[in-house]
Amino acid sequence: MRRPNCHCWPERLPLDGDASIPARKPEAALAAIVTVLQGVCPDLKEDHLRASRAGALTADWLRQCTMYLLVGRLGHTLAVCSKLLNRDRASVRHGVYRVTERVENSVLTAQFLDFVEAQLAIELRRVLYEGGF
Structure with missing residues (x-):
């Protein structure tokens, strides 16, 4: 079953004006993603996303969602994402692929x-206006 208007590669997160500035900084983008995901899963910590071993299924799925958002939506490279999350590029590519497939x-x-x-767009705008990047 394929969704007709699905979000497929390489569509980017639509950020207007200055809101894209913190999204260009990988550390600020990761911090914003973690903040948003903590609203969904309060026990999630950035260390869970950066853990070198597989953890709970929730943390693994949210890590793959983070990879998808960083690479597929915010336009960061596989190398930048792999460095942020302590993974190799193949793992990041696989995570992005898995989420893309599930979205479809x-x-x-x-x-x-x-x-x-x-x-995430709201959080990036908040970071921009507070000057926290």
């Missing part, structure tokens, strides 16, 4: 990522 096949996953992306 699951309306619920697509809606979840739409929600996370909307919250």
Whole structure:
């Protein structure tokens, strides 16, 4: 089952004006993603996303969502994302692929990522206006 208006590679997160400035800084983008994901999963910490070993399934799935957002939506390279999350580029590519595939096949996953992306845009604007990048 393929969604007709699915988010497929390489569509980028639509940020208007100055809101894209913190998104260009990988550390600021990762911090914003972690903040948004903590709203969904309060026990999540940035260390869980950077852990070198596989952890709980929730943390692994959210790590793959983070990879998808960094690479597929904010336009960072595989090398930058792999450095941020302590992974190799093949793992990042695989994570992005898995999330992309699930978005194409699951309306619920697509809606979840739409929600996370909307919250991410708000968080990046907040970071910009507070000058925290």
